[in-house]
Amino acid sequence: xxxxxxxxxxxxxxxxxxxxxxxxxxxxxxxxxxxxxxxxxxxxxxxxxxxxxxxxxxxxxxxxxxxxxxxxxxxxxxxxxxxxxxxxxxxxxxxxxxxxxxxxxxxxxxxxxxxxxxxxxxxxxxxxxxxxxxxxxxxxxxxxxxxxxxxxxxxxxxxxxxxxxxxxxxxxxxxxxxxxxxxxxxxxxxxxxxxxxxxxxxxxxxxxxxxxxxxxxxxxxxxxxxxxxxxxxxxxxxxxxxxxxxxxxxxxxxxxxxxxxxxxxxxxxxxxxxxxxxxxxxxxxxxxxxxxxxxxxx
Numbered sequence: 001x002x003x004x005x006x007x008x009x010x011x012x013x014x015x016x017x018x019x020x021x022x023x024x025x026x027x028x029x030x031x032x033x034x035x036x037x038x039x040x041x042x043x044x045x046x047x048x049x050x051x052x053x054x055x056x057x058x059x060x061x062x063x064x065x066x067x068x069x070x071x072x073x074x075x076x077x078x079x080x081x082x083x084x085x086x087x088x089x090x091x092x093x094x095x096x097x098x099x100x101x102x103x104x105x106x107x108x109x110x111x112x113x114x115x116x117x118x119x120x121x122x123x124x125x126x127x128x129x130x131x132x133x134x135x136x137x138x139x140x141x142x143x144x145x146x147x148x149x150x151x152x153x154x155x156x157x158x159x160x161x162x163x164x165x166x167x168x169x170x171x172x173x174x175x176x177x178x179x180x181x182x183x184x185x186x187x188x189x190x191x192x193x194x195x196x197x198x199x200x201x202x203x204x205x206x207x208x209x210x211x212x213x214x215x216x217x218x219x220x221x222x223x224x225x226x227x228x229x230x231x232x233x234x235x236x237x238x239x240x241x242x243x244x245x246x247x248x249x250x251x252x253x254x255x256x257x258x259x260x261x262x263x264x265x266x267x268x269x270x271x272x273x274x275x276x277x278x279x280x281x282x283x284x285x286x287x288x289x290x291x292x293x294x295x296x297x298x
Contacts, residue, residue, distance in 0.1 A: 012137060012177050037297030039051070040052055046200040054091070060109055082298060153205070161220075167250075205233065233276065
């Protein structure tokens with residue numbers, strides 16, 4: 001079934017476009033567009049490890065984050081169309097290069113195609129797990145359709161106040177959508193499983209990026225996640241927010257996060273009793289960590 005030709009409704013925007021002939025809000029057509037496929041060292045330690053994560057960066061995005069760090073690919077301006085057969089080959093090439101996993105970055109709008117490529121790759125002997133690296137702005141039924149295919153969900157929970165989701169990401173309804181999507185992810189992968197080297201094999205990690213002036217929201221999200229899921233998930237609290245040079249209309253977030261606020265968030269998480277967590281050390285608000293989207297590995 002070609003769900004996209006019938007009118008795309010993968011995400012809450014429900015553009016309803018025929019992606020065989022046009023693109024919707026996410027800038028994605030029917031065939032996957034990719035900008036990079038290579039070993040990536042800058043994910044959580046249990047994902048990158050020593051060998052690296054096999055990160056496949058897809059072009060387009062159904063969010064509208066004014067602070068986006070990957071603007072050149074999220075806007076649909078950079079990328080190369082790949083066939084399903086070539087995408088499967090890329091998975092095996094990354095495995096051969098020593099990747100710990102296949103990390104599908106911003107792949108939400110291509111899941112109708114990706115389902116087929118994952119099933120085919122696994123049936124052909126691919127051994128490493130698949131990660132869906134997602135904004136969580138996606139219908140829970142779409143997540144349900146990935147059951148048995150995605151081993152690890154690396155999910156954002158960007159907001160718990162919808163007014164902020166609207167102002168900074170043009171994503172009305174984000175909070176409830178993300179909650180339902182993450183619920184489904186945890187239903188599929190109810191505990192985190194690691195190999196002897198500490199590399200994750202299955203489970204759910206939920207990320208939250210602390211933004212300037214949003215410490216209270218970050219604490220609300222941390223408390224919600226821990227109360228809801230306890231130690232069955234890992235929570236990744238990030239301080240790497242980096243202004244992208246296009247925020248003159250959003251002066252309140254046109255700065256890096258203060259060390260004081262980040263330390264306060266970490267103390268709060270510790271006070272809740274959270275032990276299954278990742279935090280960032282040092283100055284991570286640096287464009288150095290943004291990869292080159294130069295068609296490497298495509």
